[in-house]
Amino acid sequence: MSRSPYLHDIPLDQAVSLFHDRLHSYGLFGILGIEEIPLDEHAAGRVLAEPLIARRCSPHYHASAMDGFALRSQDTQTALPSNPVSLRVETQVAFVDTGDPLPEWADAVIPIENVESLNETGDLCSPAELRSPFAIRIRASVQPWSNVRPVGEDLIVGQLILASGDRLRPVDLGAAAAGGVTQLRVSRRPRVGILPTGDELVPLQKDPIRGEISEFNSIVLAGQVTEWGGRATRYPICKDKLEALSESVLKAARENDLVLVNAGSSAGREDFTCQVLEQLGEVIVHGIAVRPGHPVIIGFVQADQGGVARYVPVIGVPGYPVSAALTAEILVKPLIKRWLGEMTLENPEIHAQLTRKITSPAGDDDYIRVILGRVNGNLLAAPIARGAGVTTSLSKADGIMVLPRMIQGMDAGDMVSVRLFRDPSILEKNILSIGSHDLTLDILAQNLALKDRRLVSSNAGSLGGLLALKRDQNHFAGSHLLDPQTGTYNTVEIQRIFPGQKMYALRWVNREQGLLIKKGNSKSIRSIQDLARQDVRMINRQRGAGTRVLLDYLLDQEGVNPEMIHGYDREEFTHLGVAVAIASGRADVGLGVYAAAEAMDLDFIYLCDEEYELIFTEQGLQDPLLAPVFDLSREPQFKEQVARLAGYNIVHMGELRTINRGNG
């Protein structure tokens, strides 16, 4: 088995230009073909291959624009309030409904509400007579062509209705129909074959065992291709065998305009794809300096049809889910748009302020997923998890920023450009929570969704959350910071960070903290003292986390030296992270809440109760965006949902504490 772990990464623009040159030379740089389809609602979303020209005028006859009476304007020239003109129905005027054709002899319409209807004796009609007046009386002259929609008011035969390359929206179909168009010439939708490969892949329906990976990248890729206007075909999983892969690629190339080989992420796997491409055609790019993404392959295979040479581009898409989706976004979307002849529209870009420092290795364009929120008028971007395997990072992200390969980092407070991955109006509904993690925030998120708000969270620990609040970088901070001197929570630290500034703590939950231990407790851990044992490996929370402050307080009380603890430096960022580390055998013990022990079926040794509060500034308290958080904290139904979590006490939930009351 040959291995080539060192990829020859080239910059993205260079890769794209190599790819485009080759597409060009194979005649694959324009639309793939034209289809004629009927104009109906199913045409929405298709892209015009040719300019759309009006076949007839709209309206195609002079039409009344009102319900009223058609007349000759010259008959009304002398009409004045003091000198009304009466006109006989049927000989001089004719009733017309809106849209009715104007009689040949008429040149204007007077609306029904502007006339007096008269009966045969010249009196005003009684209600019963209104249906068929004998004459009408007019007290003002009528301008020629008033209240008439003349031929061609909307569209004139031969006029350009839509340029080619326009993606048809429902209202465009209306304009086309008004112009007498019944058949549309649209670009053929590109066919994209998606070929998952890898011995470790199993179909989604099967529960994967250790070492098996559920194959779902093909679902994401197919969804993307469809969204962009292509037709996706998912092929069965192909094993890591050279011949099998070669056969599958050739078959997919014969049946499609583009093949995506989702090649797994190992260097060995890529080699297979490269070998197959070299055998069936050529490799033109192997490795792009983009992260996540790196091991991208671009090539062409020859899949002749009926003796005619036909070259089909094949893209080897990396196996990590985030890399796969981003690679498609960067390389496949523009190609599909090009083949549809559609203007490539980038997602809207906004400018936001970075909430924390980020760094990146030099040499790669780094695609960083962020959540967004507007705090005190400032739009903020908070970076989230960056691992290529963290599927949820793409799903959670509101947008993506690119840290270009020449730049190795940016500071908190720097302005950055973010490409939105959601509707921009969602930004005004986002509540940005940065602070201590608590399981009840999931319940809050779900309930806020029903109140037209979105909770977007980033874990930074209690202290990190308060510091963010100080810098106007979040709407609120969950916090449970114990002051060892007073035994109280949050107040002392808030007074230190916000001296003299009026602040608010929305009491949320009291929760049980204790030791999380693998079910059965085979190492017989009983107390804080046992953490220092040589055979015990602990997992800690990150610096600044309230739980870590609590641990240090407890260690100090018990006289345990942290340096003696195996694993004191190993950090997780959430209670559940700690629980999972223990459940999966990475550690024997950690400090966390009871609910986390319950969730992962762990043993729990109760140590103490602690207060977890949501901290707000004065401005936050006034912000209508945040009102539903306060409302929920007082709703019995919501409190019940929280109380159902093991180890949570909600008796004080919804109470508001004011800090620095006098000095504000």
Place this chain on the structure above:
Amino acid sequence: MSRSPYLHDIPLDQAVSLFHDRLHSYGLFGILGIEEIPLDEHAAGRVLAEPLIARRCSPHYHASAMDGFALRSQDTQTALPSNPVSLRVETQVAFVDTGDPLPEWADAVIPIENVESLNETGDLCSPAELRSPFAIRIRASVQPWSNVRPVGEDLIVGQLILASGDRLRPVDLGAAAAGGVTQLRVSRRPRVGILPTGDELVPLQKDPIRGEISEFNSIVLAGQVTEWGGRATRYPICKDKLEALSESVLKAARENDLVLVNAGSSAGREDFTCQVLEQLGEVIVHGIAVRPGHPVIIGFVQADQGGVARYVPVIGVPGYPVSAALTAEILVKPLIKRWLGEMTLENPEIHAQLTRKITSPAGDDDYIRVILGRVNGNLLAAPIARGAGVTTSLSKADGIMVLPRMIQGMDAGDMVSVRLFRDPSILEKNILSIGSHDLTLDILAQNLALKDRRLVSSNAGSLGGLLALKRDQNHFAGSHLLDPQTGTYNTVEIQRIFPGQKMYALRWVNREQGLLIKKGNSKSIRSIQDLARQDVRMINRQRGAGTRVLLDYLLDQEGVNPEMIHGYDREEFTHLGVAVAIASGRADVGLGVYAAAEAMDLDFIYLCDEEYELIFTEQGLQDPLLAPVFDLSREPQFKEQVARLAGYNIVHMGELRTINRGNG
């Protein structure tokens, strides 16, 4: 036939609140039902009816994050560059591919590029031996859990992946699949029946004769419903008969969650819908103070199923195409979103500067369609045609602004809020042309579309275009303003409006101007003199149009008094508008270009040649956005397309004239 021409218009918010109250009391204010669907690419676009919770951790086992060797970190503790550690393959380290499970005994991975591979004799492997090294040598200690993706790094069992109400995007499907979810519980798609009614309606396939109207509103409405997540059914056209309508409405109500009766636009027609609703249920709103839109009806019919009372909302949608589409946008979209349980996201709103004064009758919220463009950094909104029958106004519009019912007008230069109807990034591709109309602008629009630009045009005449340019309200102005003294075009007027400012005229076309006369010329019109004849009705261009200036010049030369001309005050805004007025018999003669005569098959009496130029400021000349306009003016292929239009001469196209050269 009873007529109730006076609608009882109520403000929109009041109508919506009446509607919502009734929906609420019928239990129709939440999601309509839940469907379970498999997780695959077809789930994209569906809306989650319940929170999505992870069924398993992701990764579900500790996985290698690199191609490399799994090892016990403690075995490497003493490794230093000067003191390497050698470890035996198979007993102390094991090769792992990215994604492979970490062996039970290991707690870290070292990437393959960070080790030296040794053969059995302790030497560095030869290339042939690299495939199966005997041992590896390490020159730095390895941290526990480095290069390992621990269980739950991405998702932890029980974690909230997505809140209910989220519309699933492809990347969301990936996150759900990573969490072990294979079935999704989504809200049932609302069924919407669309029922066109009216004796004058004919199916789109039939060529309509005078008085007949092609039925296509149902296509637009069905397209909208589908886009918003509903399932649309179009019913056959129903005649204006009470029983027929009643039967059709009841059938549609039985088969759908909502019925849209596209009721034609006459007061008589509405009465039918009202009568039917009163007969089958009730009318709760008749008339909303929104324009275009007005005659909207909201009611409910009782369509019991299996003895269970079932109430189905019915909306009487006005017949004018623009009113129909806007009514759906205002009333149907929020209802569908509510029934899907989806957050209603408004299209993005932007702030722009109005290019011209607008007025509106008091009492109505006026929905005004605008085109948008950014000129010298300012975002501008130019109002376009306002008629409810002008289908193209919706198709052309980049966005919609609402003039609230309390406000009767706004001035040029006022800042307004515009809801975008297109992707925001399109704004940066829009070239805003305000000025004199010429047929070649259609050809320019189509060719710019191929160069990643959109030409959006508003006709304001030559003078209007120059004044707009003066106020930075357009990118360029088409102009053909004759100076009677010098016989030259544009220069004198530009010098008057832009004294001392360097300006540019891109020479475009010379075109033949003359009299347009109905084929056959039955009134024997021969010259300008004939315009003053009593039996001749003329149609003129608007004030400020170059063609009107030319006419006045010719009348002056011939000594004809404009006051003697029948129809001198009747104005059209385009050459084609004049041509259509003559073709359709609204007038006998008008001044226009030869190409317009050709397009509408009119007789043409040549009078003179004139120069039509595109006028730019210095900034415009530098603007990369506009570069393709200059490029095209010099491309032989483009020029040929223009030259094919009758009466056009392109010998000077692409030449650039500088005006006020010295004084800039």
